[in-house]
Amino acid sequence: METSVPPAGSPVLSLKGVSRHYKSGDRVLNVLRGVDLDLHPGEMTGLIGPSGSGKSTLLHVAGLLEQPDSGEVFFDGKDALKMSDRDRTVVRRLSIGFVYQFHHLLPELNAVDNVAAPLMINGMSRSKARIRGTELLRQMGLNERDHHRPGQLSGGEQQRVAIARSLANKPKVLIADEPTGNLDPNTSRVVFQNLFDIARQEGVAVLVATHNVELTTFMDRVLTLHDGQLAPAPKATGDSV
Numbered sequence: 001m002e003t004s005v006p007p008a009g010s011p012v013l014s015l016k017g018v019s020r021h022y023k024s025g026d027r028v029l030n031v032l033r034g035v036d037l038d039l040h041p042g043e044m045t046g047l048i049g050p051s052g053s054g055k056s057t058l059l060h061v062a063g064l065l066e067q068p069d070s071g072e073v074f075f076d077g078k079d080a081l082k083m084s085d086r087d088r089t090v091v092r093r094l095s096i097g098f099v100y101q102f103h104h105l106l107p108e109l110n111a112v113d114n115v116a117a118p119l120m121i122n123g124m125s126r127s128k129a130r131i132r133g134t135e136l137l138r139q140m141g142l143n144e145r146d147h148h149r150p151g152q153l154s155g156g157e158q159q160r161v162a163i164a165r166s167l168a169n170k171p172k173v174l175i176a177d178e179p180t181g182n183l184d185p186n187t188s189r190v191v192f193q194n195l196f197d198i199a200r201q202e203g204v205a206v207l208v209a210t211h212n213v214e215l216t217t218f219m220d221r222v223l224t225l226h227d228g229q230l231a232p233a234p235k236a237t238g239d240s241v
Contacts, residue, residue, distance in 0.1 A: 010077065011038035012172045012205050013062060018071035019228075020057055031057045032068065033228030039173060039205035044196055046219035047209040048233055053225045055209040056177060062207055063096055063175040064088045076172060094122070097166030097174040097204070101181040103158045105150040105165075111137055111157075112146045115165045122169065129168075136164035139201065140194045156187035163195055167202060174199065176208040180215065192218045 020032040031054035039045060039062075049055050060066035061073065064080055073080040075091055083091070105114045115133035120126055137146045140160040150158050159179060166174060179195070180188035196218045199206045208219070216222045216233075224233035 009041070011040050011074075012076055013037075013039040014072075014074040015062060015068075016072040016074070018058075018061055018068040018073065020054070020061065020066070020068045030228050032061070034071070035228070035230050037062070037223075037230060039207055041172070041203040041205050042200055043220050044199055044206040044208065044218060046216045046222040046233075047207060047225060048211070048213065048216065048222060049209075049225035051211075054228060055225055058225060059175050059177050059207065059209055062173070063098060064092050093118075094169055095172045097169070097171040099159075099163055099166045099174065099176040099179045101178040103150070103162035105158055105161055107150050110147045110149050111142060111153065111161045111164075114150070114161055115168050118165060118168045132168060133164070136167055136198070137161070139198050140164050141190075154187075156183055156191055159183065159191050160194055163191070163198075167198060167204065170202065171204060174204050174206045176206065178210060179208065180210070180212065185212075185214070188212060188215060 015035055015037040018032055018035040019030070021028050021030045035058065047055055047058065057066065061068050064073070064075065067081060076095070080088060080091070106117065109117065112130050112133040115136055116126065116129035119129035119132060134143070134146055137143055140163060142157060142160055142164070145153060145157055150161070153161065163179070180191050183191060192215050195206070210216070222233040223230045
């Protein structure tokens, strides 16, 4: 599968000279040191690095969940650090999707309603929200599981529902933190294939932190975070599914 496409147009998310440190007693831990990062629509970027290297901090800054100590963050051309807390919350709710290692699906709802829930929270009617949910589940290969509750789904199916939910509001950016960390290798590849395909179709800029180097075969580019700085990393070789 050919994954590489040249970035088109302006980046939807830009980090410029971002630094972040934490204090522990008299000790200062510099987690991010002048990080620059651009994410473009339809581009999948992999982020690798050892535990404790600051990947989660970088994802939090990129997802507007945490502010850096210095540097600039632009979302869709707007200075996110000059936004009010309310405006940043609106951007996160409507324009940024989040996927984590644990799916956090609502056990009492079926797959369609789990995906539709964010849309209904934002005011969409249940009927229209369920149409969008059904469409996304079909794209994720779950059209025959849409009325099953999480407890009736496999781990991989649950994670695909979580990815569909994160895309329900048609976000411009998707932030994923170890989204297949609890899945076996074969299931991980299927989930990543679905994620890659739908990101391309919907034009979403995706930033994925993963320990699974094999999954970087799906990425357009791979970056490694080491000593607080980003650098290009070699992609794993091998045929993707």
